[in-house]
Amino acid sequence: MKSILACLPRLIQEQITLIPKNVLEEMEEIRIRVGRPIEVSVKGKALFLPYFTTVEDALHLLDKLSHFSMYTLEEELRRGYITIEGGHRVGLAGKVILENGQVKAIRDVSSFNIRIARENIGIADRWVPYLYNHGKWLHTMIIGAPQSGKTTLLRDLARFISSGSNDGMIEAAKVGIVDERSEIAGCMNGIPQLQFGPRIDVLDACPKAEGMMMMIRSMSPQVLIVDEIGRTEDTIAILEAVNAGIQLMMTTHGYSYEEVLNRPALAPIMKQKMIQRYLVLSHTKKSRSVMVLDENGRPVLEKASVT
Numbered sequence: 001m002k003s004i005l006a007c008l009p010r011l012i013q014e015q016i017t018l019i020p021k022n023v024l025e026e027m028e029e030i031r032i033r034v035g036r037p038i039e040v041s042v043k044g045k046a047l048f049l050p051y052f053t054t055v056e057d058a059l060h061l062l063d064k065l066s067h068f069s070m071y072t073l074e075e076e077l078r079r080g081y082i083t084i085e086g087g088h089r090v091g092l093a094g095k096v097i098l099e100n101g102q103v104k105a106i107r108d109v110s111s112f113n114i115r116i117a118r119e120n121i122g123i124a125d126r127w128v129p130y131l132y133n134h135g136k137w138l139h140t141m142i143i144g145a146p147q148s149g150k151t152t153l154l155r156d157l158a159r160f161i162s163s164g165s166n167d168g169m170i171e172a173a174k175v176g177i178v179d180e181r182s183e184i185a186g187c188m189n190g191i192p193q194l195q196f197g198p199r200i201d202v203l204d205a206c207p208k209a210e211g212m213m214m215m216i217r218s219m220s221p222q223v224l225i226v227d228e229i230g231r232t233e234d235t236i237a238i239l240e241a242v243n244a245g246i247q248l249m250m251t252t253h254g255y256s257y258e259e260v261l262n263r264p265a266l267a268p269i270m271k272q273k274m275i276q277r278y279l280v281l282s283h284t285k286k287s288r289s290v291m292v293l294d295e296n297g298r299p300v301l302e303k304a305s306v307t
Contacts, residue, residue, distance in 0.1 A: 003085040004030070004114060007064040009057045012038060015049045023047075028147060030114040034058050044147060044283075062109055065090060075205070077105040083205075087117035087186015087193050117186055119194055120149075123306070124156035130292045130300055131277050132170060137161060137223050139242065139274055142251040143260055144281030149288060149306075150251040151227055153279070155184050155194065157249055158225045163197030176221030177202045178211035184227055209233035216244050223247045232265045242274055256280065257297045 001024065005013050015038055016030065029041040034057075038049040065082050066073045076082045080103075082090045091113035097104045131140050140157075144150040164172035179185050179202055185192035187204040201219045203211040208226050212234075215221055224241055226234070229250050241248055254260040257278055261270050269275060277300070278293040292301035 001116075004088055004116070007061060007084060007090075009060040011051060012053070012057060012061075015051045016040075019049075027116055029116065030112075032057070032061065032112040032114070034110040041147075058109060058112070061112060074105065077107075078103055079205075080106060081181065083182035083186065083188075085188050085193060087183065089115045089117065089181065089183055091115065115183075117183065117194070118152065120152050120156060121159070121195065122156065123149075123153060124160045126306075127153075127157075127279060127290070127292070128160060128165075128170070131157075137173065137247040137249070138276035139248045140250070140277045140279065141260075141275045142249075142279045142281065143254040143257060144251070145255055145283070146253065148281040148283045150281060151183050153281070154225060154227060154249060154251050158184065158200065159196045161197075161223050161249075162200040172197050172199045173222040174199045174220065175201070175223050175225060176215040176219050177225040178206055178208050178215060179204050179227070180206060180208050180211065181227065184225065209237040212237040212241055216241060216246065221246060223249060226250045228252065230263070230265055235265055235268055238269055238274075242269075248275075255282075257293055261297070 005016060008016065012032065019040065023042055026042050027040055031039040032053050034053050034055055036052060038051050038053065040047050040049065065084065073082060080092050084090060092106050092109050093111035094109040095107045097107055131138050142150045142154055158175055158177055161173050162175040164170050177184050177200065179187065182205055185202045185204065186194045187202055190204055192200065192202055201221065203214060206214065208229065212224060212226060215224060224246050229252050238248060252260055252266065257280055260266055273295040276295050280291045280293060282289050288306045289303040290306055291299060291303045294300050
């Protein structure tokens, strides 16, 4: 939270620090919009603070995010988000500048969405017996809606796999993370800011499909970690990785196994039963649960509460 507060204009900082500590600990997003009250999201519920953001606040925030050099944010402004120290991601919205029909940058930024990255060390441990069999990690897809905890779980799986088990029964494996949105490892200057084991390599801010092939060619990972798959090119790269003998851990947006199965881009890998385990996450304002499915979509573990 310190790295987030350091970026905020003074008056917005003051509003955030007035939030009770127990609420701060569960806060998921801070949305800052010019001319509108500050919105914070806690367990999916929107709370509004009594401060209306000014244009000066937005300019100050951009200066802080860019270290007073907008030129350094050229690529980030094209992608629409910035990753700051601690792995927190700041989404941007405003006037889009096009070049040859492609997004070149976002100017006159008027909305900021600060997504708070939190490590939850140990949350993957419970699911390891379902994902590791006879000395090998199983190809795994984590399915969940936005803010269901997909990336947090994937991050902790990467930590476990690259560290090995404390009892020595599971050895640390070489893990390659293709972190297109800088959310899994939270890299700054190419160095992961979040906790992993010693056998970790990260391609930061690299498109998933291209990054997977780069990892296979250059770093020989045993397990490849990717977030938010869903495009045809992602599926092609996954097929290449599987044929190269690499185990995959991935996430995708979805509310159920059946919904994801019917997505044309992902159907090839699902209908060929390449994915050996599915973790289906669901959540409400009061609870979260996980269901484990096999390659045929049949329950290995019925819904288990995680809260």
